[in-house]
Structures are given as C-alpha cells and as structure tokens.
Amino acid sequence: MSRVHVSLIQSDYGLKLHGNFEAVIRQGTQLWHWFRDNSRNDFGPWVRGTCITGDQDTVIAPGCLIQSDYCIGFHGNFEVVVPLQLANGTIELRHFYRDNNDPHLPWIRGTRVTGDRDNVAGAACLIQSDYRIGSHGNFEVVVPLQLANGTIELRHFYRDNSNVRQPWTRAQLISQSCAGSGSFIQSHFGSAGHGNFEVIVDERRDAVTHYWHQNFRLAEWWIRTDCFTMLQPYPLLAKRARKIAQLTGEFDREGWNGTGTPNFARNRTESRFGIIGTDLGSSFTHLGRTYFLFGDTWRVGHPTPxxxxxxxxxxxxxxxxxxxxxxxxxxxxxxPRIPQGGFNVPLDGVSWNGDMYVFFSTDARNAGIYALMGRSIMARSGNGLDFTLLYEISRYKFINVSTSIVEARDHELPGTGPQLVVFGSGRYRSSDVYLAVKPAAKLTEPGGFLFYAGGTNQPQWSNDEEAAVPLIGAGSVGELSVRWNPALGAWICLHNADWPADRASVGGIVMHWAKHPWGPWSKGNVPFAVNDGLGKFMHLPNVDHTQEGFGIDRSAELGGMYGPYQIPQFARETNGGVQIYFTMSAWNPYQVMLMTVEIPAPLE
Incomplete structure (x- = not known):
C-alpha cells in the first residue's frame, strides 16, 4: 500500500457551529481533496471529493492546503501548492486553487511557483500574509530545493496578490543546511504594520532550527536563532587543543586567585602599545613578517567600549x-569611505607584488539582539598603515572570508598561475561555507570571481554568486579559517559553531578537512569545546577570576570561544601527526589566545 500524506484545515463550510474539516491527500501519483461535514450530529464519514491534480501530473511529495480570503460569495477559495515531477525528472512546485463560489467547485491549475532551474526536494508550506497593495495579502511559500551538489536549501517565494497575473517571485534564502521541509507562520512580533515571518526547519545533524524575518525591511536576512536540543554533537578529537599563551592584554589571569598581581601576558600590550583588549587575529605573511589582523580594539585613553x-x-x-x-x-x-566602528573588522589578507591586500567587513547593523555583518570590501596597503579602498567583494555569501594564494595546477583550480582562493560565509554565525577563486594577477580589479557551483569529480564554476553551493553543511558558521596544510596534504577548515558561550553547546571550534578546496569535506570534529576553556582561561562566573571589565563589571558574563585562525607556517610534523597552531578569542577576557592541537595523520 502506498503511503498517504495529508494536509488538514478547518474551513468555513458548514451549516452549524463547526466548519468542515478539509484535507488534501496524496494517493498514488495524484492529490485528492477529502472533507468531513461537521454539521452532522454523527459528524458523518469522510468524503472523497475531487482530484486536484491532472492526469498528466505526478505528485511526488505532500501538498499544503489553506483557505484564502479570495471570494465573491461567502467562502474563500482553497489554495494548494504541491510538488510535481516533470518529464525531464526535475520537480516543480505548482499552485492549484478551488473557486468556492462556482457551484461546480472546480479545482483550477494555477501558475508554477518555483523557477525553471529549481528542483524541489520536498513538501512546501503555504500561508497568506498581511502584505497587500490591494485587498488580498500575498501568498508566501517556503520550499526545499536541491542544489547542484546535492545539498538542500530552504527558499522563500511569494506572489503579489494585487496582480494575480504576475509570476511568483523568488525571494530570500533561509537555510542551505536543510534536511527536510519547513513550517511557516506570520507572527505578531514585528513593527511597521507587518508581523515577522517565523520558520522551523529540519537541518543537518538532526537539528530543528528556528529562523525569523523582520518584515519592516524586506531586503533583510532571515536570522537563525535557536537550534533545538536534538542537534547531533560533533565528535571530539581524542587530543584536544590547548592554550600556549595569551597574546594580548597586560595580564594573563588563568590560575589567579584574585589577590596580588596576576602573571603578565606574553606581549604586555597595554603598557607597550596602549592595547587593553582585542579579538580575532587572522594572519598572513608579507615581506618576511607575519601580520596579524585584530578586530574591535580597546585602547588606553578611550572609554570602553x-x-x-x-x-x-x-x-x-x-x-x-x-x-x-x-x-x-x-x-x-x-x-577611506567605509564605516569602521564596532563589528566592522579586518577579515584576512594576502601578500602580492610587494603590497598587502586585506579584506574588511563594513556596514554592520543589528536586527533585534542579533548582529549582522553588512558587506566585505578589498583594500590595499604597502605598510599596513595607509589603505586604499579598491572595491566591494560581497553582500551575500562572502561577507566573512578566509583567503590565500595558491597555484591553480596544484589544486586543480580553474585558470593558470597563482589564484586567490576565498572561502566565505554570509549571515553572521548563521551560514554555511562557500568557495570562490580569482587570478591573483587581477587582485586590483573588481569582480572576476568564479564561484564553486557543485560537482566533485568535475567541479562546476559560475560567475554568479547566487550559484555558489555550500561546502560542509554547517548552518552556524561565523569566523572561519581555511588553509592548505602541506604536511597533512589537505585543506584544513576551522570555524566556531553554535553559540560560543553556551555551556550546553555541542559545537565549539570545529575542524573539517578535504583534499581539494571544493571537497568532499569531512563531517567535522571538535578540537576544542567550550567546557575545555571555561573556568581556566575563559571566565566561568563564581569559579575563576579571569574576567576583565575595563571599567565594566563583567563578573557574571560567561566567556566563549570564537575566531579560530590558523597560522599555517608554524605547523610541524610529530610522531602522531601534525601540530597546528591558531589564534582564538575568549570574549571574557576580551583577549586573543595562541592555541595548538595535534591532528592525527593520516587523515581519515
């Protein structure tokens, strides 16, 4: 017996107090309407109504049913979206509706929701929102789509109901770590007359995740918030990362009992350079030196923050x-000409033809309590003191970046000669990882990037950033560092995942590896978890004295790890594998630590 899939509502049909129950049920390759007449005292049997889809249709996933406010008489129309398989094997999302004011109650084939190049990967969810120019709010859909490399994204589409002849509009990306369908509502949260959109979706690692969209600004990101507790933890590395030294600040308070003077930090940056505290610390080599790029910096003589x-x-x-x-x-x-206040930071850099080329983020903003990075730009400097703005990089999937220059032939990259390799993430701590390349000889020129668009044996490249597909299936990437490690013969990716200061977090600093920059990438291991540092060099309230207030009481504020930036030239082989080194920020204290971990070899 074929499996039956159901979408159920209660309509306004009925002669008494209770409206009918209405269902759309997939039976075989067709979608059928069923109903129960709730005006009967015995509530009656369920009645199979008419077939919604046509003989030419092949239904491959459940339909979703609502009753809209479209009506001439007493009853709003029924609206259905359902995935249909086409002759070429791809799957579209199609809209059907029943005109409930026609005495024959016909189901009418509406327009295609998804685009010609979209391939639907599961059931959609449909609502009618309060967005309107005319008398009817928009139809809004979230639907999973399969990408070229097999990963699945959840995408928002809408139809402007002020003109039903207009096609459906492809709206924003919600998640590219999708593992199933989404559930969709419009809530009462929000402002400017429109409640926020709220979505819960199945994601990888058995996660169920909540996203929301603030509707007073249509172009705003969907924001990832809570991940339900069924999230699968990344396995822990047997040998965990350890701290070597605190690189910034005046004092290293690890192990301090709160009396007397703590030990000095490695560089005593307050007394020597006027640097009280900072974070990040990505690095690159330039003219025989290793340059470190630090984020928001608190300086002597300035109020903090x-x-x-x-x-x-x-x-x-x-x-x-x-x-x-x-x-x-x-x-x-x-x-020049870009905002560089809080949360606008240098991201990474490369050295080329005697100059340093540095990526910066700018135009940061907040959405409620959530911080959002705006865009990334490229700037050039000869000495790290005076920079020239070159061009914008991205507002989408490459806002946070990790970059290096490698030979195309060594890594089977497109083009010839040295290539700028850019690994990027988009929404802050709410993104996957993406890949782009560009000839290093074109560093001074805007554009010119090719984006990895799927395939492993035969990688596909596109000049359209929209076509970039995720690499590792981690939807919570924030700061990231990806470098080629010759001793391991692999690309190593470090990133922070899930909430950095959550003691119950199953994330932490996560490591993935791959033989090629496009993958396939490993599923991930944790070389450092939050509880490896809390109560030691990351503040755990009522346990240690590592907090630094800078004039603010931060004794109740939990520390957390983020920004794991590799320093690849220091890696060395050991008896058990390869020792790698990276910087990592601790939040409280607001300082940067030097970390190391042994990666077992060979990689498996």
Whole structure:
C-alpha cells in the first residue's frame, strides 16, 4: 500500500457551529481533496471529493492546503501548492486553487511557483500574509530545493496578490543546511504594520532550527536563532587543543586567585602599545613578517567600549611553541569611505607584488539582539598603515572570508598561475561555507570571481554568486579559517559553531578537512569545546577570576570561544601527526589566545 500524506484545515463550510474539516491527500501519483461535514450530529464519514491534480501530473511529495480570503460569495477559495515531477525528472512546485463560489467547485491549475532551474526536494508550506497593495495579502511559500551538489536549501517565494497575473517571485534564502521541509507562520512580533515571518526547519545533524524575518525591511536576512536540543554533537578529537599563551592584554589571569598581581601576558600590550583588549587575529605573511589582523580594539585613553577601531601587529618569530612576540603598528588600519566602528573588522589578507591586500567587513547593523555583518570590501596597503579602498567583494555569501594564494595546477583550480582562493560565509554565525577563486594577477580589479557551483569529480564554476553551493553543511558558521596544510596534504577548515558561550553547546571550534578546496569535506570534529576553556582561561562566573571589565563589571558574563585562525607556517610534523597552531578569542577576557592541537595523520 502506498503511503498517504495529508494536509488538514478547518474551513468555513458548514451549516452549524463547526466548519468542515478539509484535507488534501496524496494517493498514488495524484492529490485528492477529502472533507468531513461537521454539521452532522454523527459528524458523518469522510468524503472523497475531487482530484486536484491532472492526469498528466505526478505528485511526488505532500501538498499544503489553506483557505484564502479570495471570494465573491461567502467562502474563500482553497489554495494548494504541491510538488510535481516533470518529464525531464526535475520537480516543480505548482499552485492549484478551488473557486468556492462556482457551484461546480472546480479545482483550477494555477501558475508554477518555483523557477525553471529549481528542483524541489520536498513538501512546501503555504500561508497568506498581511502584505497587500490591494485587498488580498500575498501568498508566501517556503520550499526545499536541491542544489547542484546535492545539498538542500530552504527558499522563500511569494506572489503579489494585487496582480494575480504576475509570476511568483523568488525571494530570500533561509537555510542551505536543510534536511527536510519547513513550517511557516506570520507572527505578531514585528513593527511597521507587518508581523515577522517565523520558520522551523529540519537541518543537518538532526537539528530543528528556528529562523525569523523582520518584515519592516524586506531586503533583510532571515536570522537563525535557536537550534533545538536534538542537534547531533560533533565528535571530539581524542587530543584536544590547548592554550600556549595569551597574546594580548597586560595580564594573563588563568590560575589567579584574585589577590596580588596576576602573571603578565606574553606581549604586555597595554603598557607597550596602549592595547587593553582585542579579538580575532587572522594572519598572513608579507615581506618576511607575519601580520596579524585584530578586530574591535580597546585602547588606553578611550572609554570602553570606545570607537572600536581595529589594530594590526606583526611578528618575526619562526616558531610558536613558547608564544609569539607581537609588535603593534602605531595606528588603526583606516580605509577611506567605509564605516569602521564596532563589528566592522579586518577579515584576512594576502601578500602580492610587494603590497598587502586585506579584506574588511563594513556596514554592520543589528536586527533585534542579533548582529549582522553588512558587506566585505578589498583594500590595499604597502605598510599596513595607509589603505586604499579598491572595491566591494560581497553582500551575500562572502561577507566573512578566509583567503590565500595558491597555484591553480596544484589544486586543480580553474585558470593558470597563482589564484586567490576565498572561502566565505554570509549571515553572521548563521551560514554555511562557500568557495570562490580569482587570478591573483587581477587582485586590483573588481569582480572576476568564479564561484564553486557543485560537482566533485568535475567541479562546476559560475560567475554568479547566487550559484555558489555550500561546502560542509554547517548552518552556524561565523569566523572561519581555511588553509592548505602541506604536511597533512589537505585543506584544513576551522570555524566556531553554535553559540560560543553556551555551556550546553555541542559545537565549539570545529575542524573539517578535504583534499581539494571544493571537497568532499569531512563531517567535522571538535578540537576544542567550550567546557575545555571555561573556568581556566575563559571566565566561568563564581569559579575563576579571569574576567576583565575595563571599567565594566563583567563578573557574571560567561566567556566563549570564537575566531579560530590558523597560522599555517608554524605547523610541524610529530610522531602522531601534525601540530597546528591558531589564534582564538575568549570574549571574557576580551583577549586573543595562541592555541595548538595535534591532528592525527593520516587523515581519515
């Protein structure tokens, strides 16, 4: 017996108090309407009504049914969206409706919801919202779509009901870590006359995740909030990452009992450079030095938090086992014509033809309590002091980036010669990882990126950022670091996942690896979990004295780890594998740590 799938509503049909129950049920390859007359005292049997789809249709997933406010008489129309398989094997989402004011109650074939290149991967969810220009609110749909590399995204579509002859509009991406269908409502939260959209969706790692969209600004991101507790944890590495040294700040308070003077931090940056605290610390080599790019920086003589301008330091060290000596440049890295206040930070950089090329994020904003990064830009400098704005990189999937230059032939990349490889993420801590490449010789010119668009044996490349597909299926990536490790013969990706300061978090610092930049990427392991640092060098209230207030009481504020940036030139082989080194931020204290972990070899 074929499985039966059902969508159920209560309509306004009925002679007494209770409206009928209405259902759309997939039976075989067709979608049928059933109803129960609730005006009968015995409530009666369920009655099979008419077939919704046509003989030419092949239904492959459940339909979704609503009753809309379209009506001439007493009853609003029934509206259905259902996935149909086409002759070429792809699957579309099709709209059908029943004119409930026609005495024959016909089901009418409406327009296609999804686009010609879309391939539907499961059931959709349909609502009628309060967006309207005329008398009817828009129809809104969320539907899973299969991408070129087999991953699944959840996408929003809508129909402007002020003109029903208009096609459905492809709206924003919700999730590219999708593993099933979504549930969709319009809530009472929000402003400017429109409640927010709320979605719950199945994601990878057995997660169920809540997203919301603030509807006073249509172009705003969907925001990832809570991940339900059934999330599968990443397995922990047997040998965990450990702290070598605290690189920034004046004092390292790990192990301090709260009396007397704590131990000094490795670089005593407050007394030497006026740097009280900072975060991040991605790095690249340039003219024989390793340059470190730090984020929002709290300086002596400024109120804290202050203007939050960033900082750059360099090192000439050749090993990292006893820490890294830093010399900070005397002024912040300022780029003309872009905002550089809090949460606008340098992301990563490369050295090319005697100049440094640095990616910055800018135009940060807030959506409620959630921080959103605006866009990424490229700037050039000869010395790390004076920067020239070159061009915008992305407002979409490459706002946070990790970048390096490698030879195309060594990594089977498109083009010839040195290539700028950019791994990116979009919504802050609410994104997957994407890949783009560009000839290094074209660094000064805008555009020119090719985006990985799917395929492993035969990778596909597109000049359209929209076509970029996710690499690792982690929907909560924030800061990331991806570097080629010759000793391991693999690309290593580190990123923070899930909420960094959540003691119950099953994320932490996550590592993936791949032989090619496009993958296939490993499922992930955790070299450092939040509980590896809390109560030691990350503040755990009432347990340690590592908090730093800078004039603010932060004793009740939990520490958390983020920003794991590899320093690839320090990696070295060991008896058991390869020792890698990375910087990591601790939030409370607001400082950057030098970390190390042994990666077992060979990679499996």
């Amino acid at each position: 202050n203007d939050d301008l960033d900082s750059i330091a360099f090192s000439t060290d050749r090993t990292a086992d006893d820490g890294i000596g830093l010399t900070f440049l005397p002024k912040p890295p300022l780029v």
